[in-house]
């Protein structure tokens with residue numbers, strides 16, 4: 001099992017830290033939920049192939065999971081697909097947006113359409129720089145409409161789902177120094193600059 | 209005041225045990241819930257005409273059920289969600305706690321729409337108190353008279369003093385831990401304050417540097433073992449449901465005692481309508497869906513406690529010939545004046561490691577800016593508390609600043625260096641901030657709620673001022689960078705109480721003006737929201753209503 005985050009420019013701040021080292025101190029119900037994220041993810045059920053191609057590239061960009069293809073990734077695409085397939089949304093939607101599943105489909109198609117209009121090929125075929133420029137454009141349109149959807153709400157939909165999946169994963173905890181579950185043991189050493197034995201110091205503190 | 213302290217420290221153990229029977233009804237061993245209580249639970253038939261049917265088993269519903277069961281009433285509480293077992297249903301994990309929230313479809317609109325779901329409402333036994341942060345401040349005396357004092361909001365049909373004994377009693381039942389409280393009506397708390405983590409320490413340091421008084425607490429988390437509730441282990445997952453049973457939720461503070469006194473809590477029962485006699489003069493029971501089948505529970509009295517969105521929705525969905533615009537809606541008040549607090553959050557970057565994920569997220573508060581200050585360009589004010597976002601929430605915080613890709617990852621890797629403060633800004637009640645029925649329908653075929661929300665100028669000014677104060681506190685504590693995002697917290701209103709039928713759906717005893725045996729016993733009755741977290745006030749209002757109901761019917765349960 002990988003011990004540090006396998007992708008992106010990471011792993012230098014908490015180099016030997018692995019939240020899973022403490023897994024034996026977790027309660028079994030929590031352990032099961034966390035270890036599920038490390039297991040083989042279910043096959044895609046929600047996204048069709050065209051959507052899969054756009055979504056996969058989009059998640060890699062949003063979360064800077066840009067290593068070579070053979071490197072393992074936090075399976076953000078699969079995690080989001082499961083949520084949408086199971087209707088595990090937050091329930092609410094903006095009056096001027098469709099419900100989340102439909103909003104995902106429409107916004108992914110829109111991104112592909114932008115790629116075709118500007119570069120004559122689908123989004124997944126573009127270089128990372130071109131992809132990034134198209135994604136950046138959606139963020140920059142904040143307050144305006146994009147393919148008949150409010151651009152800022154699309155942006156918030158994308159980032160919410162992406163962050164929720166990525167930062168639920170123990171590999172992501174490792175790179176940020178977060179120990180994850182803390183039941184039943186909890187913490188005794190509280191306060192600024194104070195650590196438990198199993199919390200590792202930041203080896204390369206550097207303001208972002 | 210000294211007498212009060214003495215009473216708190218020297219009071220008899222037996223009295224505490226009687227008052228907090230639920231804490232002793234939890235298992236003594238490592239389990240967190242006694243399934244025997246459920247197996248032995250009294251069960252009524254639909255045809256039985258029970259004394260009261262309560263819709264929803266959250267903050268308000270559970271307190272009412274416990275009080276009335278104690279007084280010998282036959283009680284059925286219908287709850288849409290499950291009966292939680294903290295051992296097997298909850299996890300010490302942020303991403304795995306989605307099932308705690310009310311995630312049925314809803315539509316949000318207006319110029320400043322309010323995202324719902326995980327941010328606002330829970331389901332299952334304990335309701336939103338299962339995943340609430342456990343802050344338990346009282347409302348200030350001024351909150352009850354903002355119209356008279358400040359010319360904004362509304363006056364409540366009761367005075368702070370009338371609620372004080374109930375505030376005190378609920379504080380002891382949760383119980384609440386904190387330092388002596390100097391704001392509003394100054395008062396002590398039954399439990400000593402908890403030690404603070406890094407985030408709270410930063411807050412105290414910054415406030416001290418600026419001369420802003422701040423205090424530790426008040427949180428509904430036992431300090432020390434309490435009955436069979438263990439001490440807090442400072443693991444920081446209060447918003448994911450406390451697997452320890454240290455943080456109060458009505459699942460452990462009132463439900464066990466309610467069951468022991470013969471109340472039935474019928475779970476996975478979604479109430480779809482309150483029924484009345486043909487003339488609409490009396491409530492006769494509720495219609496509900498369970499296991500895909502429709503049932504009717506007969507009852508001599510009905511209390512609706514589904515919270516600020518579902519309660520108005522249920523009344524609107526219960527329209528009949530007598531009430532074509534929705535039950536109790538003769539004066540077009542049902543669903544109006546729904547409020548949320550403006551809750552901007554400011555994070556500050558520190559050279560030291562703060563590790564905000566440790567200790568309960570609620571730790572330190574200042575209410576120094578709570579009241580109207582004539583020198584400031586707005587009415588009413590705000591409170592500042594620390595909040596401690598776990599990684600997913602913090603990532604959303606950073607993403608909301610516009611960061612993504614490498615930028616986002618870089619900020620997140622700096623997680624242990626950040627402390628976060630959150631404000632609760634009193635936004636004013638407005639008639640057009642309201643719940644209506646949308647064209648869209650849910651899985652049950654019922655119209656879903658649409659919640660429209662827009663801020664007024666005063667709201668924007670308060671939020672702006674709160675942001676400045678939080679940034680100042682963090683900078684004074686030594687922050688080298690600060691980031692603020694806009695958010696909302698808490699929901700109240702939608703069935704406000706008033707002095708008469710033209711100004712309220714219910715009276716101060718939470719009885720609806722239109723149907724005397726129909727009550728609303730949840731957060732939707734609040735006419736204003738102050739800058740305090742609402743659960744304690746909701747529970748105190750329901751406690752008072754229960755007491756009045758019982759004394760009217762001659763069965764007693766008195767304030768200790």
Ligand SMILES: Cc1cc2nc3c(=O)[nH]c(=O)nc-3n(C[C@H](O)[C@H](O)[C@H](O)COP(=O)(O)OP(=O)(O)OC[C@H]3O[C@@H](n4cnc5c(N)ncnc54)[C@H](O)[C@@H]3O)c2cc1C
Pocket residue numbers: 263264265266267268269286287288289326327328329330331332333334335336337339340341342343344447477478479480513514515516518519522570698699729730731732741742743744746
């Ligand atoms: C993340 C978060 C943190 C919070 N932190 C704090 C805090 O620190 N301090 C504080 O004071 N408050 C806090 N709150 C708010 C607090 O939890 C609520 O204000 C309070 O619980 C509301 O009480 P209630 O009785 O009105 O509704 P709830 O406690 O929400 O209970 C309503 C119940 O009714 C059920 N229900 C609804 N409709 C139906 C129906 N038709 N049929 C059957 N059942 C139904 C629901 O499932 C639910 O269980 C927080 C809330 C959230 C979301």
Ligand code: SF4
Pocket residue numbers: 429439440441442443444445446447449450451452453454455567568569
């Ligand atoms: S910090 Fe304490 S109160 Fe909060 S969830 Fe953990 S044990 Fe419970």
